[in-house]
Amino acid sequence: MPKVVLEFEKPIIELEQKVAEMKKLSETLDIEEEIKGLEEKIQQLQESIYSNLSAWQIVQIARHPERPYTLDYIQRITTDFVELYGDRLFRDDKAVVGGFGKINGQTVMLVGQQKGRDTKSNLYRNFGMMNPEGYRKALRLMKLAEKFNKPVITFLDTPGAYPGIEAEERGQAEAIARNIYEMSKLRVPIIVVIIGEGASGGALGIGVGDRILMLEYCWYSVIAPESCSSILWRSWDYKEQAAEALKLTAKDLIKFNIIDRIVPEPKGGAHRNHEQAAQILKDILIEELNELKKIKIDKLLELRLKKFLNMGVVTE
Amino acid sequence: MAWFKRTKSNIESSTQKKEIPDGMWTKCEKCNEIIHKKQLEQHAYTCPKCNYHFRIGSAEYIQILLDEKSFREMDKKMMSADPLNFVDTKEYKKRIKDVIKQTGLYDAVRTGTGKINGHNVVIAIMDFAFIGGSMGSVVGEKIARAIHKSIKTKYPLIIISRSGGARMMEGALSLMQLAKTCGMLTRLSEAKVPYISVLTDPTTGGTTASYGMLGDINIAEPGALIGFAGPRVIRQATGKDLPPGFQTAEFLLEKGFIDLICHRKELREKLTQLIDLFKS
Ligand SMILES: [Zn+2]
Numbered sequence: 001m002p003k004v005v006l007e008f009e010k011p012i013i014e015l016e017q018k019v020a021e022m023k024k025l026s027e028t029l030d031i032e033e034e035i036k037g038l039e040e041k042i043q044q045l046q047e048s049i050y051s052n053l054s055a056w057q058i059v060q061i062a063r064h065p066e067r068p069y070t071l072d073y074i075q076r077i078t079t080d081f082v083e084l085y086g087d088r089l090f091r092d093d094k095a096v097v098g099g100f101g102k103i104n105g106q107t108v109m110l111v112g113q114q115k116g117r118d119t120k121s122n123l124y125r126n127f128g129m130m131n132p133e134g135y136r137k138a139l140r141l142m143k144l145a146e147k148f149n150k151p152v153i154t155f156l157d158t159p160g161a162y163p164g165i166e167a168e169e170r171g172q173a174e175a176i177a178r179n180i181y182e183m184s185k186l187r188v189p190i191i192v193v194i195i196g197e198g199a200s201g202g203a204l205g206i207g208v209g210d211r212i213l214m215l216e217y218c219w220y221s222v223i224a225p226e227s228c229s230s231i232l233w234r235s236w237d238y239k240e241q242a243a244e245a246l247k248l249t250a251k252d253l254i255k256f257n258i259i260d261r262i263v264p265e266p267k268g269g270a271h272r273n274h275e276q277a278a279q280i281l282k283d284i285l286i287e288e289l290n291e292l293k294k295i296k297i298d299k300l301l302e303l304r305l306k307k308f309l310n311m312g313v314v315t316e
Numbered sequence: 317m318a319w320f321k322r323t324k325s326n327i328e329s330s331t332q333k334k335e336i337p338d339g340m341w342t343k344c345e346k347c348n349e350i351i352h353k354k355q356l357e358q359h360a361y362t363c364p365k366c367n368y369h370f371r372i373g374s375a376e377y378i379q380i381l382l383d384e385k386s387f388r389e390m391d392k393k394m395m396s397a398d399p400l401n402f403v404d405t406k407e408y409k410k411r412i413k414d415v416i417k418q419t420g421l422y423d424a425v426r427t428g429t430g431k432i433n434g435h436n437v438v439i440a441i442m443d444f445a446f447i448g449g450s451m452g453s454v455v456g457e458k459i460a461r462a463i464h465k466s467i468k469t470k471y472p473l474i475i476i477s478r479s480g481g482a483r484m485m486e487g488a489l490s491l492m493q494l495a496k497t498c499g500m501l502t503r504l505s506e507a508k509v510p511y512i513s514v515l516t517d518p519t520t521g522g523t524t525a526s527y528g529m530l531g532d533i534n535i536a537e538p539g540a541l542i543g544f545a546g547p548r549v550i551r552q553a554t555g556k557d558l559p560p561g562f563q564t565a566e567f568l569l570e571k572g573f574i575d576l577i578c579h580r581k582e583l584r585e586k587l588t589q590l591i592d593l594f595k596s
Contacts, residue, residue, distance in 0.1 A: 161544065161545075162553075163544070163545030163549045163553045163554075164550065164553065164554055165554060165556060165558065167544070167545070168543050168544060168550065168562070168563055169571055170571070171529070171571065171572075172525070172543075172544040172545070173524035173525040173542075173543065173544035173573075174525075174529040174573050176525040176526075176544065177494075177498065177524070177525045177527075177528070177529040177530050178529070180494055180495055180498040180526060181502060181530055184495065184498055184499040184502045185502040200491060200522070201491070201521070201522050201525045201526075204491055204492075204494055204495060205525075207495075208495050208498075208499075221487050221488045221491065222483070222484055222486075222487055222488060222490045222491040222522070223482075223484055228484050231484065232404035232405065232484060233405055234405075238404075241404075242404075245400065245402050245403060245487075246400070246487040246488075247400045247487050247488070248488065253488055256399065256488070256489060258489070258492060304499075305499045305502075305503070308495040308496045308499050309460060309499065309500070311489060311492035311495070311496060312452075312453030312456050312457050312486075312489050312492065312493060312496065313397045313486075313489065314394050314396065314397055315394070315396070316391070316393065316394050316395075
């Protein structure tokens, strides 16, 4: 059973516990029918709760501390993963991980923001908030992939680029701008997967690509709902409204063509079943990689630019 | 100058405020000097005493930088379509309507072609008065089209940024304008057309983290606040006091992120010189 239970998950988790207890009893008692009934009830409850999640509830799932993170996916999706470190300029940023690995026998470059699971590992990972050296590390790895003609897969999961004094001194804005720029013309296919939180420029700094995939219960926007609330409502108390107003869920973003495809999550969210979440993503990645391989690189770059040029709505 | 001192002491008492005709006199925000409108214009909207650079808009830059009557505006009436149907304490639609009325601008950037000392340029100038110079779909689209114009005409591109970053009321669509503008800049670069980025006070967030930092030449106005995260956010996140001069143009020059700092009075000549260097 999960250690952290979100408020709206509670009724489901409670029933699941009950079923688990009854299953133990069923060794001596004939309660198969009742168990079956309860399991059906769980199913129904799950469907009704998860088909009506509010934007804020989705934000909560995206931040669930037991959600699979970048390395959890990489471990399950790839073989022969070799992690590579450092930006060759300043130091290794632990908030982003990357390296070569094989998916279905083909070498790819994997780069993603990495959160920690407890206080200690979160401090080590800086809560997945990258510094400029992180963006430069990511770019170095992507350039390496370009040199050896390997596709790039990036995983977005960050509450934002780190707003620190040193980050500004080392050019946080320049580092992000440079990555967006370079990714726009990187001469290998890029698949971007939003696996958790996609907060603003900090996320987009590794988020330009040919295919933008987003897991079902993630958010991606220009600002976190809390910060949006504090600026526009001048209070931290309007995060639910802000989340709703920002249209930051996968279902919203696919309508605006900001993402190309929603990756389904296991029942109850990716945190309930890491193996299954990774398997679903792996199958989709293989499919997408095969599709992208068919397109000549010059054509692909033209399509990549067009894709982003088409984003935005104006009246003239 | 005696009369100057007198005026200065006058403005300090609020009851006397009306003695200074509205719009004729301006108080320097930095040194409190009282400056006459004509004098301010003469000094390219900088304080003659302390060099403080006032936060001016596109109209003033057009007047300061471009040859007379050379500006041909592009996409003048492009407006936000409020794609998210966004409502905070106010409807975004209403906010847009009100700010258009109040400023006479249609969004936070004006783009067009013009001449600087006879040199053709494509120029984009941001207006902070329009929702904090924030970048939504309109700013992104107008900048992208300006870059396209630059590629077609081979006229050097100049973007003058003054912006709080991406516009919240258009959510992820605003964020994607970073990718849109940077994407177009890769093509400008391929076409070998020079791009000069002029960063003015303040330029933060998504604007700095896209075209702001990507000039072939990055110029900043003296004292301008330039950064990614705003100072308030940094103070909040780190719990630290910010060092003096943090995130100013001078700080960025020292850290290696801009090529030069240029006083606004010399900006026209500096741009001319640079364009000439690229051409010759
Ligand atoms: Zn002054």
